[in-house]
Amino acid sequence: MKTNWKAIVLVGLLSSATTIAGFKLLDEGGERDVIFKEAPTETLARFTSTGLPAGTPGDFTYAAEAATPTVVHIRSTMTRQVRSSRSQMPDFFRDFFGEDFGGSQRGPQRAEASGSGVIISSEGYIVTNNHVVEGADELEVTLHNKGKLKAKVVGTDPSTDIAVIKVESKSLPPIVFGNSDAVKVGEWVVAVGNPFNLESTVTAGIISAKGRGLGIISQEYARKYGNSGNFEGDSPLEAFIQTDAVVNPGNSGGALVNLKGELIGINTAIASPTGSFAGYAFAVPASIVKKVSSDIIKYGNVQRGYLGIMLEDLDSRKVEEYGVKTSLGVYVREFTDNSAAKAGGVTKGDVIVRVDGIETNSVPQLQQAIGLHRPGDKVVITVNRDGKERDLTVTLRNRTGGSDVIKREESSTALNTLGAKFGDLSGEEKQRLSRYKLEGGVKVLSVEGGKLSRTGVEEGFIITKINGKAVRSVKEMQQLLAGKSDTMVQFEGLYADAPYDVYTFGFKL
Incomplete structure (x- = not known):
């Protein structure tokens, strides 16, 4: 017992020696450099990276107390568009009244999802998974002290499934970043999150593998964007930390920490045939999280170097x-x-x-x-x-073969947020719409994720107006969406098989 007590005290001393807290924002030409709160690089030869003597059984209380206040519950709300077909209508009714008679019914429906996030700055920046916030119209963050705050998306990186959101607060407790490269297989870890809407839940396990490439992000990449991809040139990056700590739905975006309470990963996925924990979970290493989140805050997107x-x-x-x-x-x-x-x-x-x-x-x-x-x-x-x-x-070079930083293009970013492929109308389609006094529109070729999938918009939907202005081509659509990130945008459109049914919906890009 004495040995354990001394070890716990030592953990506290080592943790209190962390570098100066901080998340400094230095304005230089509109860019912001970010300095995270990090653990010291010094190590003692006779201690493991957890700060405990080698072979000492782990005590999880310190890690839980240090990490739990930094983990938040995220509730996302989105609007789905429901479409129900009345295809059982007898054919003779259709022959008499036309194809529009007894057609499909569509309408908005609100849906909610939840996950976790980790505070990385006292200024209100929170890191989470992209899939936790993707397509959300509204985000609500519940702090450890039960306080609730509205949040907005700063930026996302689907290629690593990382996103950064922000709340308006200046006194949040940031987590300490640990060295995820130094962790070892067999080392004790603690997972903190909000599974099944159970707030502030802590589980423990060991690191069972490192550098796992499972194809999880790659499969989602292909499903949403096709084999060529659409991550602004970025390919999926997977090098997961594998753990047997219990992780369930709602833990996504939560913290995986070592016994000093230092962040070594963001819990992202589980290996399960049922959707619930079945033995293994996977986390994005803190080294990747730190790089991605700092790029998002400074540049608005991730700057990836390539070997080619x-x-x-x-x-x-x-x-x-x-x-x-x-x-x-x-x-x-x-x-x-x-x-x-x-x-x-x-x-x-x-x-x-x-x-x-x-x-x-x-x-x-x-x-x-x-x-x-x-x-x-x-x-x-x-x-x-x-x-x-x-x-x-x-x-290293950027995706275009140069060495310059590639800034986010607002119009392409907005289109990516919509999560669909668009095309101009054919001459025949334009002529058909002209019968209904419409000059044209932009056709949804496929819906592959993002905001539009949350509204229920389907392939074949024709967008005719954006914020009340007529849109006749993809180029015009890009122009109308330029500079609209993080603002409310209203869309109006219809389906060619039911041109009199006009649908209007809006959300924040």
Whole structure:
């Protein structure tokens, strides 16, 4: 008991030695640099990264007390458009009265969802999952002290399933960021969140794996945006921390912390055939969370550095097939246009074994190492070529092949928020609408997520007005939506099979 007591005291001392609290916002040309509250980098050789002596059973009380006040409950409200068909109407009625008779009924319906979030700044910034806030018209945050605040979305990154929201408050308790790269398999962790609307719930477990690439985000990516994707050029980034701490629906966006109460991940997904916890859960590492959230706050979107290569994991069969001299690393299959790696001296058939001295034994590990950098950053790539290792300095590029920061374009961001593909009307469709004194519109080609999916708008819907102004093409739609982020926008439209039924709905972009 004495040993445990001393360990707990030591945890408190180490935690109190964290760097100066802070989330400084420095205005420079409209951009804001963000400094998170972080744990000290110093470590004691005889202690584990949890701050406890190696082999000492974990005491979860300190972690729970430190982390719980920083985790919030998020309730999102959205409007869905309900469509019910009366297809059982006898054909002779349709023949007599026309196709519009007995047609579909549509109407708005309110829906709610909930999740968790973690306070990362006393200024009111909160990090959560993108899927927790996607498509929401309204967000309400419940603090640990039961206080309720309205929140707005600052920005989202579907490629990592991370989002940042903000409430108007200047005295919130921010969480301390830990070093997610230093955590070890077998280490105790605590998950804090709001499962099943049960506020401030704490569970414990161990880290059972690191660098998991499950294809969860990639599958959602393909479902919503097609194989080519639409993440402003960003590809899905998965390098999950796997834990057996109990995580259930509502925990999404909550904190995964070590025994010092330091954030090492944002709980994102569970592996379950039933939708409830079945043994394993997955969290986005804090290193990725910190990079993504700081970019969102400063630039409005995520700045990703790219090597510009097509990668492949190795196994014994592929080692023999490709004739490489090592099975540890990531095989370089091909280069993209304007590849930074190729310009830096990487060649096809190389095996990348380290990035800045950190081992990269799988594609997710390599993606994580590169994903923490911005365009223009220099990284040291260690490759195994013909059995010999060599270091190459590579300057990362942005998705267009340059090294500049790519700012968010308001019109494209608004379209992405809608979560649909749009097209101009054909001449025949325009002529048909002209019978009803309409000059044209923009046709919804497919609905793949986002705001429109929450309203229930279906493929074939024609948007005729935005904020009361007629819209006749996708280009006009982009112009009308430019600069409308974080503002209420009203849409008006109809379905070609029922042109007299005009639908109006609105939400905040």
